[in-house]
Amino acid sequence: MSNNKSTYDYGECHVCGEQMNEKRINQDFWLKGKLIVIESVPAGVCPQCGEKIVKADVGRQLATLIKNLRRLPKRKTITVPVVRFAKEVA
Numbered sequence: 001m002s003n004n005k006s007t008y009d010y011g012e013c014h015v016c017g018e019q020m021n022e023k024r025i026n027q028d029f030w031l032k033g034k035l036i037v038i039e040s041v042p043a044g045v046c047p048q049c050g051e052k053i054v055k056a057d058v059g060r061q062l063a064t065l066i067k068n069l070r071r072l073p074k075r076k077t078i079t080v081p082v083v084r085f086a087k088e089v090a
Contacts, residue, residue: 008055010044015051020044025052029066035080038065 010020027041041062044053054062065072 008042008044010053010055013046013049013051016046016049018046018048020046020051020053027052027054027062031066031069036066036069037078038062 007022010022012018013020021044023043023045024040025043025045027038027043029036029038041054042058045051
């Protein structure tokens, strides 16, 4: 019996052509002016350009999580600094 964990083949990056690698990412969404972060999402990530994709079933699970966000048990919150872009930076 092998201990190798099989991973999904995400194929080549549609942006640069590099082979995508499976990783766990934090995915952010803006909903009605509020930032939502879902941790540990399995995704294909391009090591060359950073493009990210998820499988269709993961996308459906993300949509369900977001739809049921208010019904989820205890949630962690984070504080995020917001900086306005300025033409000239000191």
